[in-house]
Amino acid sequence: MLECGALVAPLDIAYCAYGTLSPQRDNVILVCHALTGDQFVAETHPVTxxxxxxxxxxxxxxxxDTERYYVLCVNVLGGCMGSSGPRTLRENGEPWGTDFPPVTIKDMVRAQARLLDHLGIARLFAAIGGSMGGMQVLQWVASFPERVTAAMPIATAPFHSAQNIAFNEVSRQAICGDPDWHGGRYWEHGTVPAMGLAVARMMAHITYLSEEALNQKFGRRTRRDPAPAQGGRAPACSFFGEIFEVESYLRHQGSSFVRRFDANAYLTISRALDWFDLSADYDGDLSAPFRDCETRFCIISFTSDWLFPTSQSRLLARALNRAGVNVSFVEIESDRGHDAFLLDEPDLERTMRGFIAGVSEHAGASATLRPGLSHAP
Amino acid sequence: MLECGALVAPLDIAYCAYGTLSPQRDNVILVCHALTGDQFVAETHPVTxxxxxxxxxxxxxxxxDTERYYVLCVNVLGGCMGSSGPRTLRENGEPWGTDFPPVTIKDMVRAQARLLDHLGIARLFAAIGGSMGGMQVLQWVASFPERVTAAMPIATAPFHSAQNIAFNEVSRQAICGDPDWHGGRYWEHGTVPAMGLAVARMMAHITYLSEEALNQKFGRRTRRDPAPAQGGRAPACSFFGEIFEVESYLRHQGSSFVRRFDANAYLTISRALDWFDLSADYDGDLSAPFRDCETRFCIISFTSDWLFPTSQSRLLARALNRAGVNVSFVEIESDRGHDAFLLDEPDLERTMRGFIAGVSEHAGASATLRPGLSHAP
Incomplete structure (x- = not known):
């Protein structure tokens, strides 16, 4: 049963697992993926x-470390890589399409919790994720505090801001405005709303990078237009026969995304993001969901991330402090914007190693004190 | 003759004028408009x-002050409010459409200079403009330093950055990807690429506002969806029957823009913006275009403008300083983002009054020393 009251049955949950589950089933790290991510966290992607x-x-x-931990990564509910979502076939043999009910971050987390129940895993050693993955981490602790020993929300926020929502809305308008979307029933027409989805991806991609990163990577460098002016298309495609490298890069980002992602899944997940507001159930009190919670937190933000700026992480850290939660907050100096969490950032790796080691020692020491944790309701 | 070598003949230049031209023709202030602005700077807009x-x-x-100054505002070349542009009819009775040659900021300024020649105005008392208007102001001084006494570039930059270009490219993809664009010949089909143009405008509009302004104005407030779910459109339009106010606002911005602006003009002007780089003709030396220039400058930026951030204005101010130009630089504290230059910002008004008064006194004192300025080449 989803938050909206709808039922998705049967419920498919696709996931990847790495490492070995310990006999005590106490070495599980759940990695949560971002908007356009999926469960293929540590193996070759089957499509790309x-x-x-x-x-x-x-x-x-x-x-x-998959030699020590059993790592799970679950395709989010509403996604398009195997978990139930708009592309999933219903009993009548048709995809759900836009009839797939709206899902929330809470729904995604509850679906993951059901998977853990199914696997007989009572408790996560850690939940870790960036961006929307970080929202899932936060929601995990808010929904099931007794099931998460350590939480690492990275480059994320306790709610989607007006600017975040605004960008998502432009994406949705681009997708739904594409006539190949066909009111969401594009499979009936053998089409996909490729242009709309590509535009959505291109715009989103700009928000993932910092101005500095774009300047360094592309600046104002140009190249010959690979698709030179034909008929009336000149002003759109090129200028004096040249295009900027950043344009070429974005076009590639757009078109390659279309080949791997479902438009209706994008709509569904972007809505879940917009609707995310941890404090909404608590009259705006962001500390409330974390009171009496024993989960240890490590919050990470990046200086040049303007999509989920440090100020949002700081807000979260303060709320956790007010709730008396054990929290550390690391702002990592990086000029790569939001995408930094996916890139080679030695400080991110160092912080993650240190946090996991610290919690592991502490958990080992206290394991004998709090045995026999049972399944959460 | 344009920079690209093409000829636009006859050349239409539409403008509005306010106040009275002095007998000496020395009281002219040219106001330059932004990407989607026009010449209707101080009168009711004929369309909206x-x-x-x-x-x-x-x-x-x-x-x-139109009681003291003769104020001109010119629709830019390539625009859609009367000056020659893609919507202008050619001799064969068809609009130029995408056959309209690519124009640059330099071309826009040269067209304005031809208008001044036509009106017998040798010299501008001041050139003032924000955003793309500020680029025209800069180009005016670079192209015709002896024709501009004072220059006030506001919320602008000496070149379009990779991020600026990236956002523009997404706009162009949205417009050209709309099947109603018809390769730019939409008039033949009785259509306009409304969806693409609206998406372009919505996205651009986000870049005109600061995150803070969006938070203050809309936050996460929702309202009932005025166009509730029909058939399969639910996930795109609303969520639990609600939409966020910021979405409703953006949709309105998008649809009202389509009624007043031409898509091909948007493409043409956005290209001119991207191509703007004052130092490009001088091996990247931004001081070079301003050497020996006697124009007095007042540069204005706004703290929360992330589209044309203060760092760009500072770069410009430094280059002018290196060139020995008389320049003052004012960063105005505002949380309204790029759009601040169009809004009620008392510091902007005060600075403008002060600058104009100062230059006026100085010009009056020196008028007898440097009489008889002739037309520039």
Whole structure:
């Protein structure tokens, strides 16, 4: 049963697992993915053939060490890589499409909790994720505080801001304004709203990078237009036969995204993001969901992230402090914007290693004091 | 003859004028408009019925005082409010459409200079403008230093950054990806690429506002969806029957823009913006265009403007300083983002009044020393 009251049955939950579950089932790290991420965190992506999106941090000997921990990554509810979502076929043989009920971050987390129940895992050693993945981490602790020993929300926020919502709304208008969307029933027409989805991705991609990163990476460099002026398209495609490199890059980002992502899933997940507001159930009190919570937190933000700026993480850290939660907050100096959490950032890796080691020692010491944790309701 | 070598003939230049030209023709202030602005700076807009976009600052007794100055505002070349542009009919009775040649900020300024020649105005007392208007102001001094006594570039930059270009490119993709664009020949089909243009405007509008302004104005407030879920459109339109106020606002911005602006003009002007780089003709030396220039400058930026951030104005001020130009630089504290230059900002008005008064006194004192300035080449 979802927050909206609708039922998705049967419920498919697709996930990847790495490492070995300990006999005590106490070594589980849940990695939560972002808006356009998926469960292929540490293995080659089946569609793109690219390496897993966090292979840098998840694997044998890595910060999230699969030789020590059993690592799970779950495709979010509403997504398009195997978990129930708009592309899933219903019993009548048709995809759900836009009839797929609206989902929330809370719904995503509850679906993951059901998977853990199914696997007989009572408690997570840690929940870790960036961006929307960080929202899931926060929601995990808010919904199931007794099931999470350590939480690491990265480059995220306790709610989606007006600017975040505004950008998402432009994405949705681009997708739904594409006539190939066909009111969401594009499979009936053998189309996908490729242009709208590409525009949505291009715009979102700008918000993932800092101005500085764009300047360094592309500046005002130009190249010959690979698709030179044809008929009347000149002013759109090129200028004096040249295009800027940043344009070429964005076009590539847009078109390659369309090949791997479902438009209706994008709509569904972007709505879940917009609707996220941890304090909404508590009259705006952001400390309330974390009172009496024993989860240890490590919050990470990046200086040049303007999509989920440090101020949002600071707000969260203060609320956790007020709730008496054990929290550390690390702002990492980086000029790569929001995407920094996916990139080679040594400080991120160091912080993650240190936090996991610290919690592990503490948990080992206190394990004998608090045995026999049972399943959460 | 344009920079690209093409010829636009006949050349239409539409403008509005306010106040009285002095017998010496030495009281002219040129106001330059932004990307989606036009010449209706201080009078009711003929299409929207709204007040002029700078009535706050231009008029009798205002900072740009039409009782004292003869104020001109010219629709930019490539625009859609009367000056030659993609919507202008050619001799064959068809609009130029995307055959309209690419124009640059330099071309816009040269067209304005031809208008001044036509009106017998040798010299501007001042050139003033914000955003793309500020680029024209800078280009005016670079192209015709002996024709501009005072220059006030506001909320602008000496070049379009990679991030600026990136956002513009998404706009262009949205417009050209709209099937109603029809390769730019939409008039043949009785359509306009309304959805693409609206998406472009919505996205651009976010970049005109600060995160703070959006938070203050809308926050996460919701309202009932005025266009409730029909058939399959639910996930795109609303969530639990509600939409966020910021979404409703953006949709309105998008749809009202489509009624007053031409898509091909938007493409043409956005390209001119991207191509703008004052130092490009001087091997990247931003001081070079201003050497030996006697124009007095007042540069204005706004603290929360992230589209044309203060750092860009500072770069410009430093370059002018290096060139030995008389320049003052005022960063105005405002939380309204780029749009601040169009809004009620008392510090902007005060600075403008002070600068104009100062230059006026100085010009009066030196008028007898440097009489008889002739037309520039």
């Amino acid at each position: 053939g690219k390496p897993g999106w966090w292979e840098r941090l998840v694997g044998p000997g890595r910060a999230i | 019925g709204k007040p002029g976009w700078w009535e706050r600052l231009v008029g009798p007794g205002r900072a740009i």
